[in-house]
Amino acid sequence: MLRAVIIEDERHSRETLKNLLNEYCEGVEVVGEADSVTNGIKVIETSSPDVIFLDIELQPGTGFDVLKGVSRVNFETIFTTAFEQYAIQAIKLSSLDYLLKPISIDDLQAAVQKCKSRRNENQYKQQMDVLLNQLSQKDGDRKICLSTSDGMEFVRESDILFCKANGSYTDFKFRDGRCLVVSKHLKEYEDLLAPNQFMRVHNSYLINLKEVKKFVKSEGGYILMNDDSMVSISPKKRDEFMERMVG
CATH class of the missing domain: 2.40.50.1020 (LytTr DNA-binding domain)
Structure with a gap:
C-alpha cells in the first residue's frame, strides 16, 4: 500500500484529488492532508508518507518551501499546479513528475504507477537535489x-x-x-x-x-x-x- 499525503491550500482541490485517488488508484491510501507550508512539514514528519502530492503555489509560500523544511526527503513527490510557469522547467530538468490542474485520471494513474515502480531513494535524492539547485543557481x-x-x-x-x-x-x-x-x-x-x-x-x-x-x-x-x-x-x-x- 502506497501511503500518500496531499498538500494543497484549496480545500475543494484536496477533496477532488483525494476522491480521484480513492476511486481510480488502487493501492494508494491518503494518510494525511495539509493546507500550508508549516502544516505540510508537520504532516510529512508525523505520517511518514511514501508519496506526497504537492501544490507548487501555497499561500503564503510554495511547495518548494515544504521540501526545504523537512528533515529528510525519503518520499516521492508529485507536483500539482494550475499554471505552466518557470517552476515547471525546473521540474522537467529534474525528471520529476507533475500534474496540471484540472488533473486527468490517466495522468494521475500514470504518475502513481511510476511512483510504485521507481522507489530508488538514492536516485530520487539526486533528482531532488537537481530541482533545488535549478531553483537557486544561476544559468x-x-x-x-x-x-x-x-x-x-x-x-x-x-x-x-x-x-x-x-x-x-x-x-x-x-x-x-x-x-x-x-x-x-x-x-x-x-x-x-x-x-x-x-x-x-x-x-x-x-x-x-x-x-x-x-x-x-x-x-x-x-x-x-x-x-x-x-x-x-x-x-x-x-x-x-x-x-x-x-x-
Whole structure:
C-alpha cells in the first residue's frame, strides 16, 4: 500500500484529488492532508508518507518551501499546479513528475504507477537535489537530469558542449569528451536549457555558446567548438548567432 499525503491550500482541490485517488488508484491510501507550508512539514514528519502530492503555489509560500523544511526527503513527490510557469522547467530538468490542474485520471494513474515502480531513494535524492539547485543557481551553474537506457545521469549545464538530434533521441557531447544518448527529442532540451547560454543553430544542433572556438565561413559556413568538433549552422541562423556571440 502506497501511503500518500496531499498538500494543497484549496480545500475543494484536496477533496477532488483525494476522491480521484480513492476511486481510480488502487493501492494508494491518503494518510494525511495539509493546507500550508508549516502544516505540510508537520504532516510529512508525523505520517511518514511514501508519496506526497504537492501544490507548487501555497499561500503564503510554495511547495518548494515544504521540501526545504523537512528533515529528510525519503518520499516521492508529485507536483500539482494550475499554471505552466518557470517552476515547471525546473521540474522537467529534474525528471520529476507533475500534474496540471484540472488533473486527468490517466495522468494521475500514470504518475502513481511510476511512483510504485521507481522507489530508488538514492536516485530520487539526486533528482531532488537537481530541482533545488535549478531553483537557486544561476544559468550555467545549474544541474540537469538526463534519462538514458541505463538510468539517469546528473550533469551541469556548463559541462555540455553541444546536443545533436538523433531521431527521437538526443546525443549529448560534453567538454571532457564523453558522449551520452538521451531518450528525448532535441526540441525538449531547446526549450529547457538556459536560453542565454544555448542556441539552436541548426535543425540537428543545439550548442553551448560559451564553448564556441570560431565561426568558419568556408564550405558553406560552420562552427568550430572548443574540442574542434564541426557543427553545421543554418544560413537563416547566422545573423542571430553572430549577434549573440559579439553581444
